[in-house]
Amino acid sequence: MGINRRDFLKIAGISTLASIGGAAGLTLIKSGAIEAAQYIDDPRALKAKRWGIAIDINKFKTPEDYKRVMNACHTIHNVPEINNPKEEIKWIWTESYEHSFSSQEYANPYIQDHLKKKPFLVLCNHCDNPPCVRVCPTKATYKRESDGIVMMDMHRCIGCRFCMAGCPYGARSFNWRDPRPFIKKLNPEFPTRMKGVVEKCTLCYEKLAIGLKPACVEASNGGMYFGDLSDPNSDIRKVLASHYSIRRKAELGTTPCVFYIIGGQ
């Protein structure tokens, strides 16, 4: 007995429906799926729409002032100390005026001498329009929409270094070798990185999550302000409203969120 076209289509249709339904049913009864509702917010977490940092350069006087801040960051984040400038890893470091504010040479070549001679603390600017995020092919670096932090997901980084080429501030470092042997004292509460990934400042997202300010701000003894740039009543907005401040390479349109307070009140 043969089967006619009409019957064949009926059977094919019904069996397709049955298999789709069965598969859906199986996923429903399959235990173990984790639901988003199982995550809850930590009430201690600091929240903002747009985090920013203001560095009052007048409060950084001795080399120890800079060192204290840099060490605070590098020790808690297991940043290796590699004494080879081609391979070094840095999250926050010092740079000359000329290198930090290259465009200021055109804006005002006759700026005060003491500024030209001063070292400046530099770090990732957590740009509002971050070029590193645009070029990342795996979205390993991305902007947190909730608070504007430019984050790194080390699990996804493939080490292509497009972001390093994209960043106009040199805020990113590549791990040319296994960093572990170069870390003097491991902080067991924070991961290290591995060979072949790019890393940078993450604005201490892990500290913000438990209600603490970034390590550099804590260690700066009031030399750095941290707060919500979208809130006109925040400390950082008040300090920026009353002091003259500049940003690094703002003309590039990346909208950096690290400010340098130059003038007094």
Place this chain on the structure above:
Amino acid sequence: MYNGGKIIIGLLIFIGFSTFPFLFTMGKVVPIPELKLDTPEIQKMVDKRCVEPKEYMKTEHMVMLNTWRDAVVRDGARLYKARDGRTYDMSLQNTCMKCHSNKKNFCDQCHNYVAVKPYCWDCHIAPQEGT
């Protein structure tokens, strides 16, 4: 058959090589890994429970770690509410390994048995263990 002798010898060698792993382990019983749950942290617990029930953790811990990772890194969520209502910090290094501080007698036992090599420890710091 041209070159029959050579072909048959070649075939025999090939079959020998390809079946060697099976023949070699035939009849041998590889002991099922035994996990040690005797770390100081676990012994201190009155109610010895993991984040979720044991059976769930056995089969789904890798899925859970993956979702935890995405939740923490990508979504900024850090606390996990278990089915029985307790909350945990979603952290491999600071939550899981605090109790299971015996990576060699815990994680590695099964992972070696089934020959999987998770790359967690390339970055995450395993607890200090006396060898």
